[in-house]
Amino acid sequence: MAALADDRIKTWQHRRTPCATGRAVACFLVLTYLIWHPALADSKRIVAAPARSAIVMDGVLDEPAWSQAGVIRNLVQQSPVPGGATPYQTEVRILVDRDTLYLGITCLDPQPDLIAVHKYKRDARLGSDDNVVLVFDTFADQRSGFFFRTNAVGARVDGLVSGPRDRSDDWDGIWDVRTQRTGSGWTAEFVIPARSLRFTPGLDHWGFNVERFVARDRIRLRWSEPVLDAGFFDLKRAGMLAGVGKLEQGVGLDISPFSTGLVNTGFGPEGVSKQGRFGLDASYNITPELTGVLTVNTDFGETEVDSRQVNLTRFSLFFPEKRTFFAQGSNQFGFAQGLGSRFIPFFSRRIGLFDDRRVPINAGVKLIGRNGPWGIAALDVQTRDVANIAATNLFAGRFSYDVSPKLRIGTMITHGDPDGVEDNTLVGVDAVWQTSEFLGGKDLSFSSWLAPSSGDLADGQETGWGLRAQYPNDLWDFAVRYDVFGDALDPALGFLPRPGTRQFAARAAYKPRPVEGSALDWVRQFFVEFSYSQVAGLDGITQSRRLFTAPLNFTTDDGDRAELNWSPRFERLDEPFEIAPGVIIPVGSYHFTRYRVEAESARTRSWQVRNTVWFGEFFDGHLTQWEKSVSWSNGSGQLRLELSLEDNFGHLREGNFVNRLWQGRIDYSITPDISISSFIQYDSDSRDVGMNNRFRWTIHPGKDLFVVWNRNWTHPIGSDQYSLSPAADQVLVKLVWTFRS
Numbered sequence: 001m002a003a004l005a006d007d008r009i010k011t012w013q014h015r016r017t018p019c020a021t022g023r024a025v026a027c028f029l030v031l032t033y034l035i036w037h038p039a040l041a042d043s044k045r046i047v048a049a050p051a052r053s054a055i056v057m058d059g060v061l062d063e064p065a066w067s068q069a070g071v072i073r074n075l076v077q078q079s080p081v082p083g084g085a086t087p088y089q090t091e092v093r094i095l096v097d098r099d100t101l102y103l104g105i106t107c108l109d110p111q112p113d114l115i116a117v118h119k120y121k122r123d124a125r126l127g128s129d130d131n132v133v134l135v136f137d138t139f140a141d142q143r144s145g146f147f148f149r150t151n152a153v154g155a156r157v158d159g160l161v162s163g164p165r166d167r168s169d170d171w172d173g174i175w176d177v178r179t180q181r182t183g184s185g186w187t188a189e190f191v192i193p194a195r196s197l198r199f200t201p202g203l204d205h206w207g208f209n210v211e212r213f214v215a216r217d218r219i220r221l222r223w224s225e226p227v228l229d230a231g232f233f234d235l236k237r238a239g240m241l242a243g244v245g246k247l248e249q250g251v252g253l254d255i256s257p258f259s260t261g262l263v264n265t266g267f268g269p270e271g272v273s274k275q276g277r278f279g280l281d282a283s284y285n286i287t288p289e290l291t292g293v294l295t296v297n298t299d300f301g302e303t304e305v306d307s308r309q310v311n312l313t314r315f316s317l318f319f320p321e322k323r324t325f326f327a328q329g330s331n332q333f334g335f336a337q338g339l340g341s342r343f344i345p346f347f348s349r350r351i352g353l354f355d356d357r358r359v360p361i362n363a364g365v366k367l368i369g370r371n372g373p374w375g376i377a378a379l380d381v382q383t384r385d386v387a388n389i390a391a392t393n394l395f396a397g398r399f400s401y402d403v404s405p406k407l408r409i410g411t412m413i414t415h416g417d418p419d420g421v422e423d424n425t426l427v428g429v430d431a432v433w434q435t436s437e438f439l440g441g442k443d444l445s446f447s448s449w450l451a452p453s454s455g456d457l458a459d460g461q462e463t464g465w466g467l468r469a470q471y472p473n474d475l476w477d478f479a480v481r482y483d484v485f486g487d488a489l490d491p492a493l494g495f496l497p498r499p500g501t502r503q504f505a506a507r508a509a510y511k512p513r514p515v516e517g518s519a520l521d522w523v524r525q526f527f528v529e530f531s532y533s534q535v536a537g538l539d540g541i542t543q544s545r546r547l548f549t550a551p552l553n554f555t556t557d558d559g560d561r562a563e564l565n566w567s568p569r570f571e572r573l574d575e576p577f578e579i580a581p582g583v584i585i586p587v588g589s590y591h592f593t594r595y596r597v598e599a600e601s602a603r604t605r606s607w608q609v610r611n612t613v614w615f616g617e618f619f620d621g622h623l624t625q626w627e628k629s630v631s632w633s634n635g636s637g638q639l640r641l642e643l644s645l646e647d648n649f650g651h652l653r654e655g656n657f658v659n660r661l662w663q664g665r666i667d668y669s670i671t672p673d674i675s676i677s678s679f680i681q682y683d684s685d686s687r688d689v690g691m692n693n694r695f696r697w698t699i700h701p702g703k704d705l706f707v708v709w710n711r712n713w714t715h716p717i718g719s720d721q722y723s724l725s726p727a728a729d730q731v732l733v734k735l736v737w738t739f740r741s
């Protein structure tokens with residue numbers, strides 16, 4: 001395998017040997033077998049040994065139990081040269097007792113002073129740091145799972161996996177990790193309680209994989225499937241972790257009462273208001289595979305504010321879900337594949353938020369998990385009366401069935417409208433077929449979906465449907481999709497920015513890696529990309545058309561990146577479009593061409609700089625979009641500063657406009673469990689400066705104290721350039737304490 005991969009990386013294109021006529025039938029049969037049947041090659045396997053003595057959480061693997069653990073002696077280089085030699089030796093030890101999984105990882109490094117650390121706080125993005133990541137397929141269904149990541153200073157990141165390229169970092173489980181820097185590298189001790197996972201009871205084997213990233217050389221080391229075409233979160237590529245069949249979840253009851261104190265200060269007649277609130281989150285394992293979750297008097301005050309966006313389109317923007325109750329188990333509500341934000345049948349941000357206003361939630365219940373081949377996810381929420389918005393009940397359900405290891409079919413149901421007045425129901429069905437064994441180890445997938453809505457709808461076509469095929473591999477990457485969204489298709493609990501359209505898109509990318517020793521061996525990989533998309537109305541008349549090309553796009557061995565793009569576009573306006581106050585683009589057809597120049601320094605450095613400029617024609621004029629960002633972290637990763645500026649300068653026949661978005665962030669972590677952050681934003685559209693300050697102290701996993709201070713200022717129209725008036729001030733204190741049994 002390694003030899004084949006090494007030969008693969010040293011060539012710029014595959015050689016093809018045509019089958020002789022007499023072998024055509026045999027070739028066809030082999031191809032059919034590869035598509036429809038599992039690979040015959042032996043997968044990796046490790047057995048978790050019983051933990052026969054206590055483990056002290058200190059990052060040092062000196063307890064007697066570790067000497068008896070199941071051991072993965074070394075990881076293999078996956079990138080840039082699969083199977084290549086590496087000085088970064090890695091050892092993984094695994095133990096298990098009745099209710100806990102323990103993993104001890106030793107990461108040797110010949111130059112430990114160069115280990116990269118830039119992030120410290122919980123849920124930080126660790127792609128710039130030396131780190132290790134674990135993934136568990138606890139149902140052994142090769143589709144859904146959990147992942148846990150840490151770096152050399154013990155930053156904790158966790159999340160949910162719902163597909164080879166679909167994962168969410170917003171899930172926060174109760175687990176712990178401790179690390180130690182040593183003279184020969186670093187070590188990590190993971191403690192993952194069984195109660196933090198959902199799994200099939202008595203199943204003695206899970207899917208499992210582990211990967212290590214060495215930042216300064218951008219080398220990835222992996223246990224199972226260390227080949228370029230294998231994505232780490234593709235659970236079909238995982239190995240086997242045996243010895244977990246005796247794990248128990250106990251009663252499976254978690255109770256998390258919380259209390260909040262809130263002080264609002266208005267700078268007008270409303271004055272100061274104070275309020276206290278008590279609430280409860282609880283979960284119970286109805287079966288070891290199926291969990292029920294309850295929330296009462298729900299409060300999301302500790303959730304970080306949204307990152308503002310500039311909208312120069314005539315369609316709604318997408319903002320991700322960050323609220324804990326909705327994020328947990330969100331991977332089981334995933335529908336079809338590859339729809340992205342074009343269509344989300346169930347979008348949980350529709351609950352508790354209406355026209356940028358918060359709607360109180362009295363209570364909510366959720367059921368998530370599996371029952372054999374069945375996947376089950378259901379959510380029911382009761383909102384409270386608030387000015388001009390009636391109380392209402394909202395429901396979403398997702399049920400899937402694994403027909404085979406490669407084929408999953410499912411359905412999605414939503415009922416209710418957040419406005420509390422209108423009636424709305426959506427029912428969808430989907431099918432996804434995917435394999436990692438096409439042509440001997442390539443990824444290939446097909447998906448389809450159908451979704452009609454009903455209720456208080458406008459006249460028109462109430463149904464949507466779509467098809468997609470994808471071949472996402474290292475050298476060649478192809479995708480094609482076709483979706484139809486009815487003009488009366490209305491997912492009141494979903495997200496659909498462009499109803500009444502037919503959307504087609506195709507993408508192709510050629511991503512060669514230069515031969516070592518050649519004149520271009522300072523380049524890690526080239527990305528020659530081409531994509532075409534078209535949006536037409538149901539009458540067949542084109543509304544939007546876009547060609548995107550990247551004739552030059554590459555990443556260096558050091559991680560620096562540069563890209564040039566050429567993108568001709570077409571937009572048809574059937575009604576005037578106000579792109580900025582007083583600047584209204586009239587009805588008509590517009591052909592224009594956009595260009596982009598982008599350069600970005602490696603994320604693995606303490607200083608990171610990024611500069612992107614889009615320029616060229618725009619409707620009947622010109623538009624320059626300039627995005628700049630710079631970030632810095634100290635050597636320990638405890639302090640990180642980020643600044644990003646986006647400035648848009650439009651010059652149209654109807655008038656000129658300037659649109660700005662400025663953002664700054666300061667993160668300081670005293671320890672991985674105690675962090676302070678400040679996020680400041682200004683946009684010229686609202687003329688508002690917002691500051692979100694958060695203190696988080698994880699007293700113990702599952703026991704958290706949050707202190708949040710939000711402050712807003714407004715730049716009054718007609719005032720001098722730097723004048724700001726206070727608009728709102730809010731201080732919130734929240735304590736969450738989880739009890740488990």
